[in-house]
Amino acid sequence: MHHRTKGTGVNPLRRDADRTRTHMHAAFSLTCLLAVIAGFALGRAAWTDGHRTAENLARHRQTVTATTVGETTYRAGDHPTSRPVTVAAATWHYPSQRPHTESIPVPAGTRHGDTVRLWVDGNGNAAAAPPSQADVALNAMGIGIGALAGIVLAGGALVAVRLRIVDARSARSWESEWAGVEPLWSGRLRPGQGAGDD
Known part of the structure; x- marks a missing residue:
């Protein structure tokens, strides 16, 4: 060895x-x-x-000041598991004083005539914040x-x-090797072996 x-x-x-x-x-x-x-x-x-x-x-994207022109309502979220969103119709001017009116998300409790900050894209449409x-x-x-x-x-x-x-x-290898060694080690007869066989 x-x-x-x-x-x-x-x-x-x-x-x-x-x-x-x-x-x-x-x-x-x-x-x-x-x-x-x-x-x-x-x-x-x-x-x-x-x-x-x-x-x-x-x-x-820019932030503008929008003025609500309607009462708040609830709109379902974008996903089935989303919570309802508080929205209100609002108006704002961007760019070059071009008027826009759209329903936008607003904080709960917003009243008619309140102002809110809003993100808009280059065309003045409401957009998500960066x-x-x-x-x-x-x-x-x-x-x-x-x-x-x-x-x-x-x-x-x-x-x-x-x-x-x-x-x-x-x-499997261990069982195969043990099957060959165990009868000799224990002195137990193997199948087909007689008492006088070596």
Whole structure:
């Protein structure tokens, strides 16, 4: 046994299944490292892109003062799970004093004749506010964390499946080897063996 291990550093008691398990654990560690790198890269890219988009929208949108010309009502949200939105008809002038009248979201309790701040696009139509820094950061974090989690889960699932296959093969090999050794070790007769047989 000494000549088989001398200078190689290989443990003769270490089975192929043990080596495969070690490789699988190392592969999962590498997958986790790559997931962190990919998550960071995708999050950073999403932050840069979102920041650029928000700046572009901010350049093309303005805030104006709108005056309500009707009573507030409730409008269903954009999604089935969204809460109702308080809206009122309002009028404003933009650009070059061009008048606009439209139903816009207003704070609850707004009365006829109240003024509200409103974001408009280059044509003066009501528009959503540009994303804030917090919105951009949350979106970038969501993308980065989602990518990290997805890669780790996919890698973990593949490693788990591979380890189950290795364990099943190892168990079958162990049973086969034990079937040949156990009768000699225990002194129990094998099927078809007589008392005087060696």
